[in-house]
Amino acid sequence: MKSKKQLIENIIHGVFLILGLITVACVLVITIYLLVAGIPAINKIGFMKFMFGTKWAPTASEPAYGILPFILTSVYGTSGAIILGVPVGFFTSVYLAKFASPKMKKIVETAVSLLAGIPSVVYGLVGMIVLVPAVRKVFNLPDGASLFAAIIILAIMILPSIIKVSMTSLEAVPPEYEEGSFALGATPVETYFRVSVTAAKSGIVAAIVLGVGRAIGEAMAVIMVSGNVANMPSLFQSVRFLTTAVSSEMSYVSAGSLHQQALFSIALVLFFFIMLINACLNFFLKRDKTN
Amino acid sequence: MKESLGSKRNRYIKTMKFLMGASVFLTCALIVAIIGYVLIRGIPNITWEFLSTKPSYLSGTIGILPDILNTVYLVITTLVFVLPLGVGAAIYLTEYATNKKVVAVIEYAAETLSGIPSIIYGLVGMLLFCQFMSLKTSILAGALTLVIMNLPTIMRTTQESLKTVPQSYREGGFGLGAGRWRVIRTVVLPGCIDGIITGCILTVGRIVGESAALLFTAGFAHALNGFFEGVTSPGASLTVALYVYAKEQGEFEVAFAIAAILMVLTVTINLSATMVGKFFEKRRG
Numbered sequence: 001m002k003s004k005k006q007l008i009e010n011i012i013h014g015v016f017l018i019l020g021l022i023t024v025a026c027v028l029v030i031t032i033y034l035l036v037a038g039i040p041a042i043n044k045i046g047f048m049k050f051m052f053g054t055k056w057a058p059t060a061s062e063p064a065y066g067i068l069p070f071i072l073t074s075v076y077g078t079s080g081a082i083i084l085g086v087p088v089g090f091f092t093s094v095y096l097a098k099f100a101s102p103k104m105k106k107i108v109e110t111a112v113s114l115l116a117g118i119p120s121v122v123y124g125l126v127g128m129i130v131l132v133p134a135v136r137k138v139f140n141l142p143d144g145a146s147l148f149a150a151i152i153i154l155a156i157m158i159l160p161s162i163i164k165v166s167m168t169s170l171e172a173v174p175p176e177y178e179e180g181s182f183a184l185g186a187t188p189v190e191t192y193f194r195v196s197v198t199a200a201k202s203g204i205v206a207a208i209v210l211g212v213g214r215a216i217g218e219a220m221a222v223i224m225v226s227g228n229v230a231n232m233p234s235l236f237q238s239v240r241f242l243t244t245a246v247s248s249e250m251s252y253v254s255a256g257s258l259h260q261q262a263l264f265s266i267a268l269v270l271f272f273f274i275m276l277i278n279a280c281l282n283f284f285l286k287r288d289k290t291n
Numbered sequence: 292m293k294e295s296l297g298s299k300r301n302r303y304i305k306t307m308k309f310l311m312g313a314s315v316f317l318t319c320a321l322i323v324a325i326i327g328y329v330l331i332r333g334i335p336n337i338t339w340e341f342l343s344t345k346p347s348y349l350s351g352t353i354g355i356l357p358d359i360l361n362t363v364y365l366v367i368t369t370l371v372f373v374l375p376l377g378v379g380a381a382i383y384l385t386e387y388a389t390n391k392k393v394v395a396v397i398e399y400a401a402e403t404l405s406g407i408p409s410i411i412y413g414l415v416g417m418l419l420f421c422q423f424m425s426l427k428t429s430i431l432a433g434a435l436t437l438v439i440m441n442l443p444t445i446m447r448t449t450q451e452s453l454k455t456v457p458q459s460y461r462e463g464g465f466g467l468g469a470g471r472w473r474v475i476r477t478v479v480l481p482g483c484i485d486g487i488i489t490g491c492i493l494t495v496g497r498i499v500g501e502s503a504a505l506l507f508t509a510g511f512a513h514a515l516n517g518f519f520e521g522v523t524s525p526g527a528s529l530t531v532a533l534y535v536y537a538k539e540q541g542e543f544e545v546a547f548a549i550a551a552i553l554m555v556l557t558v559t560i561n562l563s564a565t566m567v568g569k570f571f572e573k574r575r576g
Contacts, residue, residue, distance in 0.1 A: 217408025
């Protein structure tokens with residue numbers, strides 16, 4: 001009797017162990033699939049030619065598979081979004097965490113979480129209808145769909161993550177630090193910006209890294225505002241990101257062709273970037289916790 | 292008081308205050324502008340006919356009933372799979388796991404999953420479910436892709452609320468001679484139901500807003516199907532329909548109408564997640 005009960009317990013334990021390991025299995029499956037699907041094309045084209053070739057023309061009579069334009073566009077686009085989005089997000093989070101009245105804080109926090117919940121296609125639609133024509137008019141361009149428009153949309157999209165993560169870490173700063181600073185005669189503004197922000201440094205960096213991850217992985221909003229031509233990046237030209245390079249050609253490419261394999265290789269490169277960013281994120285989050 | 296600070300410090304304080312004010316104003320203005328613009332452009336285009344018919348080439352009208360149904364099918368199918376998996380994984384981590392290394396590996400895997408962009412999920416889902424498991428482009432393939440994507444969310448919310456169940460409850464159960472599984476079933480799970488509900492609501496929100504992962508897995512079709520037929524055939528969700536109408540067909544009125552519906556849906560879903568959390572917090576006292 002006892003052993004039967006024990007047996008059932010053991011079986012259930014085993015079932016839960018399997019359920020627990022499913023996430024690990026998912027990560028492994030994704031990694032293996034991307035490697036298996038992505039490496040052949042890189043081998044065929046040649047690593048240097050693929051990564052540093054400046055021309056992407058897979059359907060030309062002499063096909064060229066260089067993805068440097070996509071890599072650089074993703075890097076520039078993400079950096080631009082960070083340059084625009086981080087200051088706004090940073091000052092907003094300091095205000096919300098330290099200065100805002102409870103009521104004000106609640107209202108703005110709710111609004112920010114609404115911003116986080118808006119689907120990316122909606123951002124893309126608004127960008128397409130409002131932002132792109134505005135960019136065309138203001139800068140007097142033939143077409144407003146450009147890297148610049150994508151940067152603005154991305155900057156708005158990463159705001160909520162930056163605000164939320166930096167707020168959490170600012171709120172976790174021990175009050176003794178701030179009281180010490182007040183006792184030495186510092187004003188609230190000086191205290192919060194010089195003491196609290198310094199103490200919450202790791203968390204704020206983690207927020208920025210999270211923003212980088214969001215921006216580099218965004219596809220749908222960007223595809224609707226960036227024009228989607230495989231140019232080398234330039235602020236007011238139509239460009240194509242790593243994400244949009246995959247999504248824009250995947251629907252019509254013929255299965256099994258080198259072209260399709262090259263698209264998988266682009267996804268592999270994107271995956272590599274994301275893994276790098278995740279590792280940084282974990283590093284900073286952990287450091288924030290141990291501090 | 293202020294004069295005694297000296298002009299340099301005063302300037303610093305003023306600059307910082309100005310920057311904060313400007314940033315908060317900009318953030319709020321953006322939120323109001325985006326939500327307001329979408330609602331103003333979208334709501335006038337929503338009619339009963341628009342919501343209750345399918346697109347017709349004969350009369351040249353566009354209806355989004357199939358897309359609404361597809362979204363509902365996606366939500367149901369995804370939840371059916373992701374709930375047992377996510378809750379089970381969370382139970383393993385908090386109730387069973389004793390090996391710290393195993394826990395660290397699983398948690399790291401979950402973090403990694405939540406950092407992977409949806410376009411990569413779409414691609415792997417296409418390879419794994421549509422091609423390798425030969426489900427073709429279908430709602431089921433899309434839902435399975437979303438299961439992997441949302442696993443970390445359900446896991447995290449369940450885990451957090453499992454941690455709030457007092458250890459003494461479990462000990463009481465064990466003291467009465469109950470086995471681990473029985474304690475989990477009768478004591479622990481009822482105590483963490485709020486986390487599971489919050490996780491579900493958040494997941495529904497993410498499914499409703501997801502598009503990149505569905506593009507290659509669930510497809511673009513607008514056919515009107517029943518549940519079981521619908522799940523095995525391709526179908527566009529609301530977000531994918533929005534993308535197709537805006538980008539490929541230039542039907543901006545339709546796109547804005549869908550955008551307004553999506554906006555109302557996601558706002559409601561997010562607010563109700565917060566409210567459910569607060570409700571249970573209060574009840575627990």
